[in-house]
Amino acid sequence: MTDIDQNTLGAIDAEGDTVWTEQTSWLDRVPRAIQMLFVFVVFIALWDMVTRFGFVSRIILPTPWETGNDLIFVGRNLVTGGYMLAALWITLQEVFYGFLLALAIGFSLGVIVGETAFGERAIMPYLVAIDTMPKVAFAPLFVAWLGFDIDSKVALAAFIATFPIIVGTAAGLHAADTNSRNLFKTMGASRWQTLTKMKLPMALPQIFTGLKIASVGVMAGAITGEFLGGGKGFGELIRTAASQLNTPRVFSLILYLSVVGLGLFALVSWLQGRVVFWQKNRLSSSSE
Amino acid sequence: MQAVAAATGQAATAGDPVYELRNVGKTYARNAITALEGVNLTLTKGSFSAVIGSSGCGKSTLLKIMSGLIPPSTGRVVLQNRPVTGPRRDIGMMFQQATLFPWRTTLENIVLPIEIRDGKAAARAAQTQARALLELVGLKGFEHTYPGELSGGMAQRASICRMLITEPAVLLLDEPFSALDELTRDFMNMELQRICTTRNATAFLVTHSIPEAVILSDVVYVMKPRPGRIAEVVTIDLPRPRTLDMMTTPKFGALVEHIRSRLDKEAFI
Ligand SMILES: Nc1ncnc2c1ncn2[C@@H]1O[C@H](COP(=O)(O)OP(=O)(O)OP(=O)(O)O)[C@@H](O)[C@H]1O
Ligand SMILES: [Mg+2]
Numbered sequence: 013m014t015d016i017d018q019n020t021l022g023a024i025d026a027e028g029d030t031v032w033t034e035q036t037s038w039l040d041r042v043p044r045a046i047q048m049l050f051v052f053v054v055f056i057a058l059w060d061m062v063t064r065f066g067f068v069s070r071i072i073l074p075t076p077w078e079t080g081n082d083l084i085f086v087g088r089n090l091v092t093g094g095y096m097l098a099a100l101w102i103t104l105q106e107v108f109y110g111f112l113l114a115l116a117i118g119f120s121l122g123v124i125v126g127e128t129a130f131g132e133r134a135i136m137p138y139l140v141a142i143d144t145m146p147k148v149a150f151a152p153l154f155v156a157w158l159g160f161d162i163d164s165k166v167a168l169a170a171f172i173a174t175f176p177i178i179v180g181t182a183a184g185l186h187a188a189d190t191n192s193r194n195l196f197k198t199m200g201a202s203r204w205q206t207l208t209k210m211k212l213p214m215a216l217p218q219i220f221t222g223l224k225i226a227s228v229g230v231m232a233g234a235i236t237g238e239f240l241g242g243g244k245g246f247g248e249l250i251r252t253a254a255s256q257l258n259t260p261r262v263f264s265l266i267l268y269l270s271v272v273g274l275g276l277f278a279l280v281s282w283l284q285g286r287v288v289f290w291q292k293n294r295l296s297s298s299s300e
Numbered sequence: 301m302q303a304v305a306a307a308t309g310q311a312a313t314a315g316d317p318v319y320e321l322r323n324v325g326k327t328y329a330r331n332a333i334t335a336l337e338g339v340n341l342t343l344t345k346g347s348f349s350a351v352i353g354s355s356g357c358g359k360s361t362l363l364k365i366m367s368g369l370i371p372p373s374t375g376r377v378v379l380q381n382r383p384v385t386g387p388r389r390d391i392g393m394m395f396q397q398a399t400l401f402p403w404r405t406t407l408e409n410i411v412l413p414i415e416i417r418d419g420k421a422a423a424r425a426a427q428t429q430a431r432a433l434l435e436l437v438g439l440k441g442f443e444h445t446y447p448g449e450l451s452g453g454m455a456q457r458a459s460i461c462r463m464l465i466t467e468p469a470v471l472l473l474d475e476p477f478s479a480l481d482e483l484t485r486d487f488m489n490m491e492l493q494r495i496c497t498t499r500n501a502t503a504f505l506v507t508h509s510i511p512e513a514v515i516l517s518d519v520v521y522v523m524k525p526r527p528g529r530i531a532e533v534v535t536i537d538l539p540r541p542r543t544l545d546m547m548t549t550p551k552f553g554a555l556v557e558h559i560r561s562r563l564d565k566e567a568f569i
Contacts, residue, residue: 189399191395191396191397191399192399192401194364194369194393194395195393195395195399196416197369197387198367198368198369198387198391198393199387199412199413199416199417200386200387200388200389200416200417201416205416209412209415209416210401213401213403214401289403290402290403290446290448291402
């Protein structure tokens with residue numbers, strides 16, 4: 013009886029297409045931008061409530077609207093080339109030179125540590141030891157050595173950003189698989205050829221991971237350097253505003269700073285997409 | 301085409317020795333494991349040989365010694381009258397994975413051995429030859445495709461091209477198609493046979509599959525483990541060119557059964 017039922021059912025199925033749609037939750041179908049906007053609105057509303065009903069003092073936490081107004085004020089100062097732009101320019105320089113320095117030192121050390129047995133055995137332990145130290149604690153030293161100008165901030169920024177690049181490069185160089193190594197050996201490749209034509213390209217994804225971590229660290233380094241070593245950068249503006257209990261200003265300065273940080277991160281990510289194009293292909297095809 | 305193949309097939313049985321191993325042994329210093337002991341074999345020009353044996357019996361070790369990747373502990377390894385003391389230009393090697401580099405197009409991957417040996421200019425000059433090879437393996441039109449967009453079988457065919465571009469005297473193949481499904485694998489094996497016969501190449505194949513060894517080879521070496529040694533040499537006198545249909549013939553079945561019994565016996569010792 014049931015057999016017959018299934019047979020007739022099968023016959024009906026065979027006649028037409030059986031197109032059906034997968035059930036997805038309505039939440040999954042909401043565009044991402046709207047979801048993000050929702051979180052943003054909830055956050056602002058909560059913030060507004062906390063300040064409006066006086067849970068915390070205005071001096072400690074300004075209202076969203078005060079902060080918004082100050083954001084506009086700072087933005088105007090930046091756009092019209094005011095003193096804040098000059099400060100931002102100094103911080104940007106520190107970040108830029110710090111990043112370049114970290115890239116040069118981190119990449120070179122990473123190759124030495126990742127490629128040579130001597131580097132791995134004799135140099136790596138020291139690097140690991142230094143890496144575990146709280147690097148910010150070196151700031152007074154850098155100031156003592158290099159003065160209150162941007163040099164000491166560049167040094168601290170680079171110091172913090174170097175280690176992720178070393179680790180990324182060294183780990184990437186170790187990532188080459190036995191098959192590729194053997195293949196290059198059988199082709200009679202020199203050490204230099206093996207490094208440039210196989211190991212380094214293979215290490216690129218991990219090098220970029222290191223660069224991304226470094227791009228976050230380099231900002232932190234520059235600002236910390238300014239907090240501890242003075243100067244005329246954005247960090248100094250934040251410090252001054254905070255000492256004057258101008259909390260909305262502190263908030264808006266931090267927000268602009270985070271835009272810079274995001275921009276640097278985005279730049280590195282974009283570069284990664286261009287340079288490591290084969291990885292991007294794989295990612296996009298797997299998400300399709 | 302068939303006449304040519306038959307002619308080279310005949311030449312294979314009466315060919316000159318290309319590769320000779322005399323009393324080759326290997327003891328890994330690290331763990332004092334004797335992976336190979338007293339291996340003797342001779343590959344003649346244009347012949348196809350396969351080595352089969354259980355896992356860990358030293359097949360890959362043997363191939364690494366033959367390719368000059370690692371030195372033997374004892375014995376003598378001679379290719380084309382010159383001792384093998386390191387990687388050599390006249391050796392082509394193929395691994396279980398295709399190992400194409402994703403930042404190079406298929407064509408750039410294939411000319412890589414030339415680029416490493418003779419530089420970028422030579423590699424550019426070799427592109428015409430690489431295109432011809434791609435056509436030979438049925439990959440015409442994929443010159444500028446990146447390996448990420450090739451299927452497993454296509455990638456392995458590209459890596460065959462890379463092996464052939466330097467025109468090596470001997471091809472060493474370490475389970476080249478074991479990562480592929482059975483249908484693709486049969487197809488690739490027939491491709492491999494065709495390529496070897498058209499180029500009169502000497503090939504040495506490591507495999508886990510008895511039918512694969514029998515359908516491709518003139519000689520099958522059966523290895524036994526601990527220490528790794530060649531226990532039996534089975535001559536496969538099936539006519540050439542081989543076809544997949546031959547796999548259903550009684551003679552083929554008998555040969556497979558014979559080799560399987562040799563391998564089974566060792567499993568119980
Ligand atoms: N680099 C090495 N160092 C030490 N011992 C090794 C090394 N490579 C292989 N061996 C040992 O040598 C023996 C043979 O290994 P080999 O890789 O040649 O086997 P195989 O026949 O290729 O096995 P499979 O079929 O699983 O690939 C094994 O016992 C293994 O433990
Ligand atoms: Mg093996």
